[in-house]
Amino acid sequence: MENARDVPCPFCGLGCDDLALRADGPAFAVEQGACPRSATGFGRAAPSAQAYIAGNPVELPQAVDQAVTLLRAARLPMVTGLATDVAGSRSALRLAQRAQAAMDHLHGSSGFQGVLAMQSSGGMSTTLSELRNRAQMVLLLGSNGSDVAPRLAERFLDGRGGAFLDGRPRDVILIGPHAPAETDNAGIRWQHIACDTETVPYAIAALRCLLEERALDERAANELPLTELAELAERMRAIDYGAVVWGPSGLGADGDLLVEALQTLVQSLNAEKRWGGLALAGNESATTFEEVCLWSTGYAGRLRYRGDQVLYEPRLIDAKRMLASGESDCMVWIGGLEGDHLPGRPGVPAIVLTSNPEALDWQPDVLIPIGVPGIDHAGTSVRSDHVVSLPLRKLRDSDLPAAADVLDRIIAGLPVPETTSC
Amino acid sequence: MLTLLRGGTVYDPIQGIKGETRDIWIRDGRIVADPGADARPDETHDLSGKVVMAGGVDMHTHVGGGKVNIARTLLPPELRAEAEDSLRGPVPTAWETGIEYARMGYTAVFEPALLPVNARLAHQEMGDIPIMDKGAFAMLGNDDFLLKLLAADAPQAQINDYVSWILRATRSMAIKVVNPGGINAFKFNQRKMDLDETNPHYGVTARRILETLSAAVQELGVPKPLHVHTCNLGIPGNVDTTLATMAATGGIPVHLTHLQFHSYGTEGDMGFSSAAAPIAEYINSHDNISVDVGQVMFGQTCTISADTMLQYAAHQHANPKRWLAADLECEAGCGVVPFKYRDKSFVNALQWSIGLELFLAVNDPWRVVLTTDHPNGASFTSYPHLIRLLMDRSFRNDRLSSLHVEAQASTHLASMEREYDLYEIAIVTRAAPARLLGLTERGNLAPGSAADIAVYTPGDDWEAVFRDASLVFKDGKLVVRDGKLVDISWGVTHWMETEHDAGIETALDEHFRKHYAMSLSNYPVRDDDIEADGRGKLVAHACRRER
Numbered sequence: 001m002e003n004a005r006d007v008p009c010p011f012c013g014l015g016c017d018d019l020a021l022r023a024d025g026p027a028f029a030v031e032q033g034a035c036p037r038s039a040t041g042f043g044r045a046a047p048s049a050q051a052y053i054a055g056n057p058v059e060l061p062q063a064v065d066q067a068v069t070l071l072r073a074a075r076l077p078m079v080t081g082l083a084t085d086v087a088g089s090r091s092a093l094r095l096a097q098r099a100q101a102a103m104d105h106l107h108g109s110s111g112f113q114g115v116l117a118m119q120s121s122g123g124m125s126t127t128l129s130e131l132r133n134r135a136q137m138v139l140l141l142g143s144n145g146s147d148v149a150p151r152l153a154e155r156f157l158d159g160r161g162g163a164f165l166d167g168r169p170r171d172v173i174l175i176g177p178h179a180p181a182e183t184d185n186a187g188i189r190w191q192h193i194a195c196d197t198e199t200v201p202y203a204i205a206a207l208r209c210l211l212e213e214r215a216l217d218e219r220a221a222n223e224l225p226l227t228e229l230a231e232l233a234e235r236m237r238a239i240d241y242g243a244v245v246w247g248p249s250g251l252g253a254d255g256d257l258l259v260e261a262l263q264t265l266v267q268s269l270n271a272e273k274r275w276g277g278l279a280l281a282g283n284e285s286a287t288t289f290e291e292v293c294l295w296s297t298g299y300a301g302r303l304r305y306r307g308d309q310v311l312y313e314p315r316l317i318d319a320k321r322m323l324a325s326g327e328s329d330c331m332v333w334i335g336g337l338e339g340d341h342l343p344g345r346p347g348v349p350a351i352v353l354t355s356n357p358e359a360l361d362w363q364p365d366v367l368i369p370i371g372v373p374g375i376d377h378a379g380t381s382v383r384s385d386h387v388v389s390l391p392l393r394k395l396r397d398s399d400l401p402a403a404a405d406v407l408d409r410i411i412a413g414l415p416v417p418e419t420t421s422c
Numbered sequence: 423m424l425t426l427l428r429g430g431t432v433y434d435p436i437q438g439i440k441g442e443t444r445d446i447w448i449r450d451g452r453i454v455a456d457p458g459a460d461a462r463p464d465e466t467h468d469l470s471g472k473v474v475m476a477g478g479v480d481m482h483t484h485v486g487g488g489k490v491n492i493a494r495t496l497l498p499p500e501l502r503a504e505a506e507d508s509l510r511g512p513v514p515t516a517w518e519t520g521i522e523y524a525r526m527g528y529t530a531v532f533e534p535a536l537l538p539v540n541a542r543l544a545h546q547e548m549g550d551i552p553i554m555d556k557g558a559f560a561m562l563g564n565d566d567f568l569l570k571l572l573a574a575d576a577p578q579a580q581i582n583d584y585v586s587w588i589l590r591a592t593r594s595m596a597i598k599v600v601n602p603g604g605i606n607a608f609k610f611n612q613r614k615m616d617l618d619e620t621n622p623h624y625g626v627t628a629r630r631i632l633e634t635l636s637a638a639v640q641e642l643g644v645p646k647p648l649h650v651h652t653c654n655l656g657i658p659g660n661v662d663t664t665l666a667t668m669a670a671t672g673g674i675p676v677h678l679t680h681l682q683f684h685s686y687g688t689e690g691d692m693g694f695s696s697a698a699a700p701i702a703e704y705i706n707s708h709d710n711i712s713v714d715v716g717q718v719m720f721g722q723t724c725t726i727s728a729d730t731m732l733q734y735a736a737h738q739h740a741n742p743k744r745w746l747a748a749d750l751e752c753e754a755g756c757g758v759v760p761f762k763y764r765d766k767s768f769v770n771a772l773q774w775s776i777g778l779e780l781f782l783a784v785n786d787p788w789r790v791v792l793t794t795d796h797p798n799g800a801s802f803t804s805y806p807h808l809i810r811l812l813m814d815r816s817f818r819n820d821r822l823s824s825l826h827v828e829a830q831a832s833t834h835l836a837s838m839e840r841e842y843d844l845y846e847i848a849i850v851t852r853a854a855p856a857r858l859l860g861l862t863e864r865g866n867l868a869p870g871s872a873a874d875i876a877v878y879t880p881g882d883d884w885e886a887v888f889r890d891a892s893l894v895f896k897d898g899k900l901v902v903r904d905g906k907l908v909d910i911s912w913g914v915t916h917w918m919e920t921e922h923d924a925g926i927e928t929a930l931d932e933h934f935r936k937h938y939a940m941s942l943s944n945y946p947v948r949d950d951d952i953e954a955d956g957r958g959k960l961v962a963h964a965c966r967r968e969r
Contacts, residue, residue, distance in 0.1 A: 006941040017944045086546050087955065118495050122744035122758075124734075128939045130749045134609060155939065163566070163752075163937050164623070240611060270734065274611050276749055294491040295516045295547045298499045312498060378950060380542060387488050387750055389543040391944050391951065 001028070001396045009033070010085070010337050010374040010392055011041040013282020013384030014128070014149040014156075021395070028375075028395065035150035041339060046376060046398040047357050047369050055363040064406065067332075067351045067366045068413035074330035074349070076304070077101035080108075080319035081353075083284040083338035085379030085392060088403035089292035092334050095407050098414045102304035102328060103293070104319035106341055107286045110248040112314050114279050115290075115300045116256035123263030126243050126276025127385040132156045133163040134274075135243040137171040137236065141200060141262070142255075143247025144178040148280045149384070158187030164241075173232060176200045178250065193228045197252040204261050207233055208268070241274045248279055282384035285337045285373075291382050307417060323348060333364075336373050336403045337381070353403055371400035423464050424449050424457070425898065430469030430877060433844050434476060435788075435853035436866035440845045446474065448873040451898035455869040469877055472892060475848045477529025477874030479865050481855035482649075482679055482714050483796040484726050485519050486533040486548040486558070488540050489756040492746055493724040493797070497760055512723040512797035520552035522803050525905045527876025527891035530555035530856075530864055530913065534598055534649055534679065535728050537561060539751045539940070541592035542951045545915060549958045553896050555864065555874075555913035559649050560592045561728055563599035563631045564606040565753045567933045569624040578637060580929075585638040586922035587930065591946035593917040593960060595859060596646035597639050598679075600728040601653055602631035605755045608731040615731065616653050617666050628653050629670050636671040642920045643965035645860025647675035647712060652684060655732050659688040661697030665704055673710050677858065680716025680795040682777040692768055696776045696833055702783035712858055713784070714791035717777035717808050719800030720765045726758050726798060733757020752937045763800070771829035773799075775822070781812055782838045787849040791858070805851075806888035812842040813884045847888075860963060861916065873898035912957035919962040 001023035008017040012035075019042075020032035026045035030038050051063035058066075071077055079096045082089065082105040096103050105111055117123065131138065138157060145152040155161070159170035173191045174180055176199075180190040195203055206220050210233035220226065236242065244262050251258050262277055269275040281287050290300045297303060297310045302317040304310075322328040323346040331346045335354040343352065345362040352364040355372045373379035374392035379402070382389050425448040432444040447454045447463070484490055493513045514522060523531060531551065536544055536558035548556045562568055562585065571581060585597060603626055604615035610622045617628045636648040652667040654660040664684040668676065678684065681701065689695035705711045722741075727733050730747050733756070737745045740759045747757040763770040777799070784790045792809070796802040811818045819836050830836070842850070856865020863871045877893040890905025901909045927942065934942040952958040 006943050008944055015939070017941050086543075090550070090955070115495060118492075118744070118746065119498060120744065122496060122740070122746040125746065125748040127749065127751045129751045129937060130609070132939060133752060133937055134749075241609070267737075270747075274609060274749075291488075291491055291543060291547075294494045295486075295550060298494050298513070298515050300495055378954070380546060380951060382543060385751075386491070387537065387540050388940060389540075389546075391542065391948055 004393070004395055007395070008374060008390035008392055009038045009041070010285065010381045010390065011037040011339065012149050013280060013287060014151055015383035015388060015390050016151055016155065017390055037150055037339070041372070042375065044356070046371070046396065046400055047355070049369050049399045051369065052363065052367040054365055060368065060401070063366050063368050064409045064413065067410050070330055070349045070351060070365060071099045071332070071410070071414060074099070076328050077330040077332055078319050078322055078328035079103045079332045079334065081106050081333040081335045081338055081343065082289045083341065084289070084334050084336045084403045085285065085373035085381050086288060086292055087379055088334060088336060088373070088407070089289045090296070091404040091407035091411070093293065093296045095332070095411050097305045098411050098416065100305050100417055101332070102317050102322065104302050104317055105286050105289050106284055106319070106338065107249070108302055108319060110251070110255065111281060111286045111290065112300070112302055113248055113251060113255035113259045114281065116314060117259035117263055121260050121264050121267070123277050124266045124270055124275065126278050127387050128156055128278070128383065130276065131243045131278060132161055134241040135170065136165065136168070137173070137239045137242040139242070139244045140172055140174045141176050141246040142178070142250030143280055144174060144181045146181045147178070148247040148249070148283065152280070153182055153188060160187040171235070175203055193225050193232065195225055197250070199224065200252070201258050201261060203229060204258065204265060208265050211236060211269070236269070239273060242269070244275065244277045246279055248281055278385060280384055282382065284339065284341055285381050287384060287386050288382040291386060334403050334407070336370055353406055355400070368406055369400055370403050370406060371398055373402070376400050377402045423898070424461065426463035426466045427474065427875065427877070428466055428468050428470070430472045430474035432474045432867060433848040434867040435845060435849045436857065437868050439867070446867060446875065448895065448898045451873055453867055453869050453871050453873050467893065473844060473878040473880050474867070475527070475876050475878070476852045476865050476867050477876050477894065477896065478527050478851045479530040479855040479859070479861070480523070480528055480793065480802060481532045481791055481859055482534045482793045483531050483802050484533060484535065484798070485531050485551060486556070487536060487544040489535070489726045489758055490547070492756070492758045493726050496744055496746065496758055497724050512801040516547055516550035517552060520554050521907055524553040524894055524896070524902050524907065525890060526805060526888060527878065527894050529553065529874035529894070529896050532556065532595065532859070533558045535559065535561055535600065536592060536594055537728070537750055537754055538565070538588055538592045539753055539945070541594070542947045545593060545947060545952050548915070549952060549955060552910050552912060553901055555916060557595035557916040558592065559596040559598040560588050560594035561598050561600055561754050562588060563602045563635055564604070564755070566606065566937055567930065569603065569606060569621060569626055570933070572626045572630060572634060573624040578634065578641070580926065581634055582638045582641050583922040583926035585635070586642050586920040587926050589644070589918055589920055593915065593947045593952065595916050595918050596644060596649055597635060598649035598651065599631060599635050600651040600754065601655065601731055602628035604628065604653060604731045605728060608734070608755065609749050613731065613735070617663055617670065632667065632670050636674045636676050640674050644918050644920060645966060646858055647677045649677050649679055651679050651729065655683050655729055656736065658686045658694045660684050660686050661701060664701060668704055668708065668711050671710070675710045675712070677712045679714050680793070680798065681713040681780055682716045682718065682773060682799065685776050685780060690832055692828070694769055694772065696772060696779055698776050698779035698783055702780060705784050705789065706786070712789040712791070714793040715777050715780050716793055716795035716799045718763050718770065718773040719794060719804040719807065720763045720770065720774070721800070722760070722762050723797045723800055724758060724760045726756070728754045728756050730755030730757045733759055765825050768826045768829050771825035772832055774825065775829065775833035775835045778811060778818065778835055779833065779838065782840045787846045788854045788857070790850055791855045792850040806885045809847055809888045810883065810885040813847065815839065815841050860918070914959045914961045915952055916961050916963060918965055920965045
């Protein structure tokens with residue numbers, strides 16, 4: 001293990017690649033560019049590569065054989081977790097096709113809000129560098145930024161880093177229950193328009209009415225922070241380039257409708273000025289799987305294989321629901337970048353590929369430790385904005401296989417579905 | 423392994439072979455000279471009566487990169503199935519892309535709009551396209567780094583170093599410019615930009631960007647001329663801009679892409695007319711111009727373009743009503759707008775006619791490449807239909823007579839007698855794109871070249887002939903028989919290796935620190951990004967220095 005500079009970090013969707021690491025025993029200390037997520041991720045020593053069947057230590061080939069046996073017996077396996085790199089995602093898709101399984105990323109529920117909104121209205125979007133350099137104002141919803149992406153303020157919101165902002169501070173306005181985690185400085189002026197999660201969609205609708213000078217009813221005036229929203233609308237009109245940013249997991253139920261409202265708001269703002277939307281997606285490599293899944297199947301996830309067909313059922317295919325109901329009768333968990341997002345014990349046979357086996361508080365039918373992309377092996381991960389990918393590096397020698405290696409071994413043991421051509 | 427393809431009727435324009443009966447020998451993936459009377463082939467295919475060509479080369483097809491995935495998201499397959507020409511629809515998966523191209527006898531596809539910062543992922547997506555060779559054109563001309571250099575009157579040599587650095591960092595084959603400076607101007611809220619208008623922030627004109635990039639491409643010795651999607655795409659009256667663009671490089675080779683979308687006049691009651699004639703006339707008298715057409719076909723598709731400025735302007739035509747536009751990483755942008763071309767629409771019917779007029783009015787097939795700007799004009803799966811339109815005048819005129827009546831009256835297509843022959847089809851679908859790209863070992867059947875070969879069974883219906891190749895060999899391996907996949911192979915990724923002074927990285931490093939959310943050292947595509955899966959393979963091509 002050696003010290004390393006300009007290291008790409010795969011532990012959230014922000015895709016920082018300016019980390020300096022110091023070899024520290026079996027793990028790394030983040031000397032520069034640290035945040036809680038990277039400190040934990042790089043600070044974890046490689047676990048033992050020991051595989052288990054129902055708690056009993058076995059050699060890897062035995063564990064693979066047992067996984068094959070469970071998958072051959074299953075009617076509808078669920079491939080989930082999917083916190084992996086491009087190579088792992090490719091292999092996961094091949095496994096799902098071979099096993100005639102369903103697939104759903106561990107963040108499927110919140111991650112799919114954006115997809116559903118896209119398939120309803122589309123949108124207008126921006127990326128992290130554009131936001132950093134151009135956005136004079138940022139509206140932030142469903143997150144205070146740092147709860148999803150710890151270095152968001154430091155790297156992207158601080159106006160002093162904006163190439164076209166002439167050193168002016170950036171206005172960041174939080175709408176909803178999330179209060180700013182930081183205080184004003186020379187680069188950021190925070191504002192909080194407080195309301196509860198259920199009220200946020202109404203606040204956005206009111207904001208749009210105010211921007212478009214449409215009438216609001218009395219109830220809105222009584223139940224919404226209307227004075228602050230009216231003042232915000234006035235300021236928004238003067239903005240040349242703004243961004244609307246949201247944390248998908250903090251939008252509440254019917255988040256897809258809220259994302260749609262945000263996207264159509266952004267679309268309409270572009271009639272006069274320039275605005276872009278951006279989801280703080282990509283934690284636990286959700287956007288990585290989404291991209292590979294799209295070019296492989298035509299869909300962003302939440303699908304199942306049936307023969308040669310791929311069935312896309314975004315509201316029905318939900319890993320948590322299907323495993324709880326028994327509709328899915330075998331779980332394949334693919335991790336590597338899952339951090340502490342470990343699966344609970346399902347009521348069905350479970351095959352778990354994880355880089356964090358020691359944190360698992362139950363014994364899966366098959367447990368295979370795997371490496372972390374970007375530490376134990378090289379790979380590619382995709383940033384929140386779907387545009388930029390990181391060249392993940394191998395930083396230490398370990399005997400942990402990559403998810404793709406284990407999956408390819410399992411695939412080799414599964415029969416080709418009869419209906420699959422070539 | 424020695425394979426003999428015996429007695430086919432060979433069309434190989436690079437060698438000037440025009441429908442001659444020839445034997446073709448393949449050894450270990452390469453075409454070889456006749457090994458002599460003693461040679462015993464391991465495998466023989468009797469091709470008497472068959473048409474033999476090199477594998478097709480599509481030099482402009484959107485098959486990789488984030489914008490394609492956006493199109494897939496906007497148009498999930500249940501909607502794509504409405505497309506007229508194919509059940510696969512206009513935005514197939516990577517796997518389907520390879521299979522559908524191979525079925526038609528194509529063996530290479532080039533993504534013409536690679537966002538440099540998206541290169542790694544786009545190459546990995548294209549790596550999942552089976553059978554095909556692939557490559558990409560990196561987009562420049564709206565990136566803040568280049569505009570900053572131009573605004574500071576940087577010397578051409580420094581621009582050349584940057585262009586070369588980008589080719590290497592993104593493992594690209596060529597350079598493309600889209601709405602020069604306009605995508606960037608849109609970020610500063612400018613809604614229109616013509617050739618001599620300036621970007622509001624940098625004060626640089628589109629013309630200056632074209633001059634500088636076309637010179638860089640020529641001086642670096644990149645064979646493929648600058649690939650130009652010029653200003654004012656789709657706007658009635660854009661013929662003036664298009665003619666001015668062709669003249670702007672002062673004789674330096676330049677390639678105008680999806681020319682159909684740039685060949686519009688303003689005559690007639692509808693204020694929309696064909697300007698194919700003056701454009702074809704200009705091309706016929708200027709050897710430095712090459713083009714691809716971007717033919718429109720009728721049915722559901724999805725338009726995908728880096729031209730955020732004009733895709734935003736077109737969003738009200740979205741069908742179905744959902745669309746996305748994006749500003750991308752201080753490099754460019756993209757706009758994705760689903761669209762349905764209707765044969766009973768005056769404008770769409772005339773667009774169809776304008777494309778065909780261009781094909782028929784440009785005399786030199788070596789400078790007209792067959793494309794639909796997949797999926798912008800139509801899916802690439804409509805190529806067989808397009809080939810028939812070019813080869814069969816009565817079929818063409820029958821189709822024309824079913825279109826919007828006033829559109830029929832607005833085109834002189836019905837009077838155009840030209841019919842492409844097989845030799846010309848071989849030029850516009852293989853030989854010309856391969857030569858323009860600088861591929862010497864693809865797009866031809868000469869000994870030493872890769873054995874990428876398509877075999878067709880001639881008949882009266884050329885659409886049927888070219889829809890399902892009888893046999894397709896990729897690097898000597900038989901992969902398609904009667905339009906059906908029989909084996910899998912994985913093509914290579916072509917890129918153009920140019921030379922530059924590494925000193926450019928000093929200026930880039932400073933720019934990256936200021937503009938990018940990424941370190942310069944993490945930007946370039948690594949060989950392993952393409953090759954580590956065990957299937958992908960990079961092939962570097964040497965540039966040709968002309969001076």
